[in-house]
Amino acid sequence: MPSPNATTRFSDRVENYVRYRPGYPAEVLDVLRAETGLVPGQAVADVGSGTGISAKLFLDAGHPVYAVEPNAEMRAAAEAMLGDDERFHSVAGSAEATTLPDASVDYVVAAQAFHWFDPAAVGPEWRRILRPGGWMVLLWNTRQTDTTPFLRAYEALLHEHGTDYASVNHENVTADSLRAVLGGGYTRRMVPSAQVFDFEALKGRLLSSSYAPNVDHPGHVPMLAALERIFNEHQQEGRVRFEYDTEIYFGRGD
Template sequence: MPSADATTRFSDRVRNYVLYRPGYPSAVLDVLRQETGLAPSHAIADVGSGTGISARLFLDAGNTVHAVEPNADMRAAAEAALGGDPRFHSVAGAAEATTLPDASVDYVVAAQAYHWFDPPAVRREWLRILRPGGWMVLLWNARRTDTTPFLRGYEALLHAHGTDYASVNHENVTPERIAQALGADFGRRDVPSEQVFDYEGLKGRLLSSSYAPNEGHPGHKPMLEALERLFREHAENGNVRFEYDTQIYWGRG
């Protein structure tokens, strides 16, 4: 099971998470249609669904989404944003213990979350809730770290000021760890995406991250001072650009 810290560490960051975290490009749906046959009739279990960013992607595609999230504050944000859609179902559960019935969904999706999970436990649970022939999908918006001077500076800032950035970075997830959930014969494709921020947006994006020290922490002020310097140095027309590779992994249950 995930640690208590993994379950609760975003509770004080919900507003910034809602406002500044990237969504997922529609190209994700195109890939899943091509590679797995995703159709609007399919039911999705979105595990570790957070504030509903990935749930929105699948709702927009016509799917029914069971959004499974253990953090009450993040779950409430998703309910506020998406609760008016009759195809959205909020579930208080964990990736390893979803509470969903046996063979109840066609896809299990974990977006920006799998690195917090216990792989053997989630595979058992996901196989339990999947219908025969169902699919398991992992998504990440992987921020590029060295394609521009700004992105190189931002990465250096995280290493200098993040509380535990190196240890919780999802890039630590190896192909072997992915195979523990998806099986050895998993597929992968990447599609590009981006965000453009003014300074307030950049600050909100940083503070949405669990490793960024919040107000009251001794590292908070020095981090923001460094962020302001970085922004002044690299902003063009008042903005900086985050570039992402949206990573899509899939495996049959």
């Protein structure tokens, strides 16, 4: 089951989320074009669309996007960034109750969000809104945790200072929950991506995470002190690097 505050826990992190969360590499679209037949003009429901990062990927590729997001602050950020595009449609809804009409979209996409959803309710809802032959797609930018000394130190920081990092990590998603939505024949693909940060950007990236103690939390100052320490230990020319595996899961809706 999703966390009871899943729809509100990012409300006070929107600015950092917009500025410092990674986008999705263009290779995601290459995979979907090659393996699902994605073509410009097909309608996409971006469910749990947040501040519009994944919506922009599909808008830029020529798709009308219905951005379904329950959090008002995040929805407003997406509207500010993308609202001038007539193909962008902001929808106050949830993964389990999108409010979209039956058979209205060709793809349902959830980027960096599926672990907040209730799979038992999501599967029927997504199949309801999909047209015949439609596809369901899950995306994650999965940060590598053990490939460099800096990434190992950053992962240790999250375990030490995060409020509930272990319980909300999207890697807790199980094969059963994936099958409940995508069906047993789903496909997984992976493409690489990365972000490079100076210290202020690294701090913003950390504070965009729902499990990072925010400014009014007693753990906030100790966490930032630890962050500055590991940055100073591992920076090269004033920068550190996040390496990601961008994971793509997809399955047919029928």
